[in-house]
Amino acid sequence: MSAAAPRRIWRAPAVRALLLQILAFPLMLATVWLLARAGIRQSLLGVALVQGAWAAALSWRAGLASWWRAIQFLFPPALLLARQAADALALPPAAFLAVFLFMLLLYWSTFRTQVPYYPSGRRVWEAVARQLPADRPLRIIDIGSGLGGLVLDLARRRPDCELSGIELAPLPWLASSLRAKLSGSRARFLRGDYETLNFGNYDVVFAYLSPAAMGGLWRKAAREMRPGSVLLSYEFAIAEREPDRRVVTTDSRKILYIWDF
Numbered sequence: 001m002s003a004a005a006p007r008r009i010w011r012a013p014a015v016r017a018l019l020l021q022i023l024a025f026p027l028m029l030a031t032v033w034l035l036a037r038a039g040i041r042q043s044l045l046g047v048a049l050v051q052g053a054w055a056a057a058l059s060w061r062a063g064l065a066s067w068w069r070a071i072q073f074l075f076p077p078a079l080l081l082a083r084q085a086a087d088a089l090a091l092p093p094a095a096f097l098a099v100f101l102f103m104l105l106l107y108w109s110t111f112r113t114q115v116p117y118y119p120s121g122r123r124v125w126e127a128v129a130r131q132l133p134a135d136r137p138l139r140i141i142d143i144g145s146g147l148g149g150l151v152l153d154l155a156r157r158r159p160d161c162e163l164s165g166i167e168l169a170p171l172p173w174l175a176s177s178l179r180a181k182l183s184g185s186r187a188r189f190l191r192g193d194y195e196t197l198n199f200g201n202y203d204v205v206f207a208y209l210s211p212a213a214m215g216g217l218w219r220k221a222a223r224e225m226r227p228g229s230v231l232l233s234y235e236f237a238i239a240e241r242e243p244d245r246r247v248v249t250t251d252s253r254k255i256l257y258i259w260d261f
């Protein structure tokens with residue numbers, strides 16, 4: 001982990017949101033106490049709504065993005081309702097643990113990277129394949145390769161190329177590695193953070209990330225990518241630099257952006 005990593009974790013909106021819920025707790029207690037003194041008793045749901053209201057107000061004050069206010073407000077009552085539903089259905093606590101572990105292994109550092117798992121599809125893979133220079137073997141990587149669909153597809157289409165993917169979250173990485181093994185694919189899947197790679201080792205870098213990641217991606221690509229290499233990003237543009245080409249894939253809002261180095 002780099003020295004900047006703990007700072008990035010504390011700055012992550014999800015971590016700040018959690019801290020604000022903790023900060024809201026004594027304010028909620030004080031509010032419920034004052035209301036009780038004034039003769040207004042709260043149900044458990046009322047208490048959860050007061051907690052949510054304080055957390056939402058603090059999130060607004062702290063400058064979190066507007067959608068966090070709704071999430072912060074709804075989180076405590078949603079937790080309470082889930083608990084009541086579990087009691088009604090007699091679900092064992094282990095069911096919550098199992099769901100939590102599944103989500104953890106699927107999303108892993110999404111709270112920090114702000115890039116969740118979401119797959120691209122066949123039409124995107126076809127568009128990417130059409131953009132690859134056909135006259136020479138290439139080293140191609142999907143940074144954040146998910147279940148490995150794009151890499152496995154390109155490995156089939158381009159037997160002359162070296163295909164790899166890198167993925168941070170353990171479950172998608174495991175699934176992609178197993179898919180490669182079971183299908184006898186040459187594609188390689190690494191588990192790790194693409195920040196640790198040198199993009200200079202690749203001719204083509206493909207990214208399907210999120211708006212939050214694009215500034216950092218551009219700075220890394222500009223530092224490391226070699227002349228003649230290509231950066232592709234599905235759906236998300238880079239504010240700092242206009243793309244050299246745009247290809248419409250699934251619909252007019254979802255574009256494959258291309259930068260030539």
Ligand SMILES: C[S@@+](CC[C@H](N)C(=O)[O-])C[C@H]1O[C@@H](n2cnc3c(N)ncnc32)[C@H](O)[C@@H]1O
Nearest residue numbers: 113115117118119120144145146167168193194
């Ligand atoms: C939107 S999905 C795209 C999946 C795949 N590339 C596709 O086209 O179907 C983004 C993936 O990037 C992974 N990811 C996010 N940040 C990463 C990082 N810094 N290093 C490696 N993988 C990352 C996420 O875990 C997620 O699986």
